[in-house]
Amino acid sequence: MHAVFLVDKTNNVSKCGMGVIMPRTGLSKEEIIEKAAKLANEKGLSYLTVTTLSDYLGIKKPSLYNHVKTIDDVHRKLMIYGWKKVSEEVVAGIDSDDPKENIANFGRAFYKFAMENPGVFEAMLWYNKYLDESLLEATEGLYAFFFRQTDGMGIERDVANHLLRTYRAFLEGFVMLQIHNSFGNPISIDESLEISMNVLIAGMEQYRR
Known part of the structure; x- marks a missing residue:
């Protein structure tokens, strides 16, 4: 059986039984900023980059750019x-x-x-x-x-x-x-x-x- 790939509009995917990859629920702008605040408080503002934030959120950088322009x-x-x-x-x-x-x-x-x-x-x-x-x-x-x-x-x-x-x-x-x-x-x-x-x-x- 071949795995089926279902990709949402933000190109985020998550695995769900039988090797099938299901769409990840999208994050709102408010949730992204809440998470960015948590990361900045934990690691420092200088640690916060598009790469570290997208990794922290578990999404790809292009998906993050749907919500924010730059760091x-x-x-x-x-x-x-x-x-x-x-x-x-x-x-x-x-x-x-x-x-x-x-x-x-x-x-x-x-x-x-x-x-x-x-x-x-x-x-x-x-x-x-x-x-x-x-x-x-x-x-x-x-x-x-x-x-x-x-x-x-x-x-x-x-x-x-x-x-x-x-x-x-x-x-x-x-x-x-x-x-x-x-x-x-x-x-x-x-x-x-x-x-x-x-x-x-x-x-x-x-x-x-």
């Missing part, structure tokens, strides 16, 4: 994926009546998310919401959250934009140094984070109307 496209999608997670999930549940406590709680939650997702975090680093609409949409919830806090602190919106830039620079820089084991002093990292956020938030208060 840079994957990195961009991971950037959007990460910031949407932060904007929609990390912010969720931060609802103290004290805006200063909300800003501090976000810093703690962002740090935790980034340390648990180092590969995705690295893709998020070069985010610029002005590049295109999809990047802006990914962080709408986050911007709204931050400005609610600064409004509650009585800070003008134009000043709040500068403070947001400062806070982002601190959080991303702190996480990046920690991920790369650049804090050699054995004193508590968590305490350093708390002290730094307290200093930043105290500084923000100086800009009340």
